[in-house]
Amino acid sequence: MSVLAQESRGRTTPLAWLLVLGIVLAALNLRTAVTSVGPLLDQLSGALGMSSVGTGLLTTLPVLAFAGVGVVTPALARRVGEHRLLLLALLTLGVGMLVRVLVESAPVFLLSSAVALSGGAVGNVLIPTLIKRHFPARTGIMTTVYTTALATGTMLAAAATVPIERASGDWHIALGVWAALAAVAAIPWLALLRSEPERDAGSRDSGIRRMLGSRMAWVIAVYFGTQSMIAYIMFGWLAAILVDGGYSTSQAGLILGVFTALNIPVSALVPVVAARFQDQRPVVVGLVVFYAAGFLGLWLGPISWAMVWAVLISVGMGSFPLALMMLGLRTRTPETTAALSAFGQSGGYLIAGAGPLLVGVLHERTGDWTLPYLLIFGVLVVQLLTGLYAGRDRYLEDERPLGQ
Numbered sequence: 001m002s003v004l005a006q007e008s009r010g011r012t013t014p015l016a017w018l019l020v021l022g023i024v025l026a027a028l029n030l031r032t033a034v035t036s037v038g039p040l041l042d043q044l045s046g047a048l049g050m051s052s053v054g055t056g057l058l059t060t061l062p063v064l065a066f067a068g069v070g071v072v073t074p075a076l077a078r079r080v081g082e083h084r085l086l087l088l089a090l091l092t093l094g095v096g097m098l099v100r101v102l103v104e105s106a107p108v109f110l111l112s113s114a115v116a117l118s119g120g121a122v123g124n125v126l127i128p129t130l131i132k133r134h135f136p137a138r139t140g141i142m143t144t145v146y147t148t149a150l151a152t153g154t155m156l157a158a159a160a161t162v163p164i165e166r167a168s169g170d171w172h173i174a175l176g177v178w179a180a181l182a183a184v185a186a187i188p189w190l191a192l193l194r195s196e197p198e199r200d201a202g203s204r205d206s207g208i209r210r211m212l213g214s215r216m217a218w219v220i221a222v223y224f225g226t227q228s229m230i231a232y233i234m235f236g237w238l239a240a241i242l243v244d245g246g247y248s249t250s251q252a253g254l255i256l257g258v259f260t261a262l263n264i265p266v267s268a269l270v271p272v273v274a275a276r277f278q279d280q281r282p283v284v285v286g287l288v289v290f291y292a293a294g295f296l297g298l299w300l301g302p303i304s305w306a307m308v309w310a311v312l313i314s315v316g317m318g319s320f321p322l323a324l325m326m327l328g329l330r331t332r333t334p335e336t337t338a339a340l341s342a343f344g345q346s347g348g349y350l351i352a353g354a355g356p357l358l359v360g361v362l363h364e365r366t367g368d369w370t371l372p373y374l375l376i377f378g379v380l381v382v383q384l385l386t387g388l389y390a391g392r393d394r395y396l397e398d399e400r401p402l403g404q
Contacts, residue, residue, distance in 0.1 A: 015195060019134055020145065022188035023127055026090060027146050028153035029185050030123045032178040033097055033116040034062045034232075035260060036157040039239050039253035043171050048106040056360020058110060059236025060353050063228055065117035066124055067349035071342060073125035081196045082133070086126050087189040093119030094182030101176040119182075124345070133197060144268065147321065151263040158235075159257025162250050211343035213401040219389045220326055220340065224348025226383035227319035229355035230291070230376065234259070234313065236356045241369060245303040255310050262314035270318035271325055280329070283322060284387030291316030291380055299373045319383065323348075326390050332397050340396060355379070 037044065037058065045055045077085050096116025100109045131142045157178060165174035211217040238259065242252035274283045294312030297305060327341045355375075362371040 016134070018188055018191060019130070020142075022086075022185075022192055023130065023142070023146060024149045025185035025188060026086060026123055026127060027149035028156075029090065029093060029178075029182045030120045030127075030150055031154040032157040032181060033093060033113065033120055034157075035154050035235055035256075036161045036175055036178055037113075038235050038237075039158060039162045039249065039256055040165060040171050040174065041236070041240055042243060042249065043165075044109070047171065048104070048109055050106050052360045052364035053357075054106060054110070055236075056357040056364075058113065059232060059356035059360070061110070061114050062117050062120075063232055063349040063353040063355075065114060066121045066228075067346045067353060069118045069121035070125045070349065071346035073122050074129075074342065076122070077126060077129070082126060082130060083189055083192045083196045085122060086130070087186055087193065089119040089122035089126070090182050090186040090189065091119070092116070093123075094179045094186070097179040097182065098176060101172040101179075125342070128341070147267045148264055151260070151267055154263060155257060155261040158260040159253065162253035166250065208339055208343055211339050214396055214399065216330060216390065216394075216396040216399055217340055217343050218347075219386045220323070220330065220344045221347035222351060223319075223326070223383060223386040223390050224323045224344050225351025226379050226386065227317070227323055228348055228352035229379055230383075231317060231320065232352060233355045233359055233372075233376065234317075237359055237363075237372070238310070241298070242303075242306055244369070245306065247303075247306065255307055258307065259310045259314050262311060263317060263320075266315055266318045267321045270321045274322055274325055278393045280322065280326070280391035281388050284319075284384065284391045287316050287319045287322065288380055288384045288387070291319075291383075292377070295373065295376055295380075299369070319387070322387075330390065330394070330396050332395050336397060 041055055041059075044050065044058075045052075050058070073085075080088070093116050096112045096114075096119065100112035100116070103109070103112070127146055131146060135142045161174050164177060165171050168174060235256075239249070239252040239256050242255060243249060247255070270283070270287075274280050277283065290312050294309045294314075294316060297309035297312065301309060323344075327344055331340055358375060359372045362375065363369060365371075
């Protein structure tokens with residue numbers, strides 16, 4: 001039950017505003033451990049002695065954490081409590097980001113990054129749950145607030161890390177500053193411990209088991225996985241691609257910052273456009289076209305147009321909010337939506353985990369970017385096919401289970 005259930009429904013209460021503040025601050029932190037690393041990837045690999053495979057593993061860690069930790073988050077929340085668990089997640093995020101800049105060791109950097117990302121993974125699952133619980137009549141508005149804050153935090157970490165490194169002369173400070181933001185985000189949740197929702201100890205396993213027999217669930221998981229794979233390849237490797245093309249580290253960081261900043265308007269616009277259609281397949285096709293144009297330009301076009309290519313790819317990244325929309329559009333009941341969300345996101349992130357690592361291996365083996373680009377276009381073909389299936393106007397509950 002919502003902690004706001006007994007509050008006045010005619011006005012916004014102080015507790016509601018505290019929840020909004022807590023959600024916004026938490027969302028700002030969910031991607032900082034990821035996108036602060038990309039612009040400094042070359043410095044990090046040199047200072048810590050990481051190979052291309054090591055840096056590929058570093059860029060793969062986010063999707064592995066989001067898949068592995070995200071799937072167990074509902075069970076943890078039932079045991080610990082949602083507010084308490086989110087507080088622990090933010091503290092874990094902050095501690096992981098702090099430890100990784102205090103110890104000059106590649107293995108420690110990788111391990112502490114995994115710890116930090118585990119905190120972010122818990123937040124990924126918990127915040128939509130908290131919005132549904134506490135703001136059931138304002139889910140749309142609060143989801144917009146959440147995704148805007150998420151995109152803003154992603155942009156800030158990508159764009160500001162290099163300037164901070166230039167000003168301080170130390171990459172440790174440039175990465176460590178984001179641990180302070182996580183500490184600030186924990187403050188509202190300390191106060192909200194007194195307003196912990198009642199825990200539901202009931203089992204949710206049957207929903208996940210049902211998804212294993214659903215063709216729609218598997219298709220949506222693969223669609224979610226393809227968009228996540230491209231996103232994390234870009235966050236992890238775009239700066240390196242641009243530096244190889246002749247850009248300076250600061251110029252590459254600026255382009256990456258613009259790329260991530262555009263996620264804010266794209267995330268707001270794509271759901272509005274997609275909601276106008278009963279059938280989302282035209283939107284699926286349009287986003288793939290933007291992706292293909294951007295990647296072709298980045299691969300074969302003038303490198304001086306890199307900003308244009310990055311903008312086109314950023315529009316294609318609207319496949320992320322579209323994938324999130326499909327979790328609700330393709331289901332009839334909240335219970336099925338929750339099961340599909342857990343299955344689709346965890347399975348999708350697990351699929352996506354291979355992408356950045358494969359790019360690192362292919363680039364190290366060949367010394368250029370041809371094979372990584374061919375991999376990306378192969379992923380786009382899969383995204384188009386699964387999106388065309390998942391975009392049709394139908395419901396998961398109406399389909400026959402696999403094997404029947």
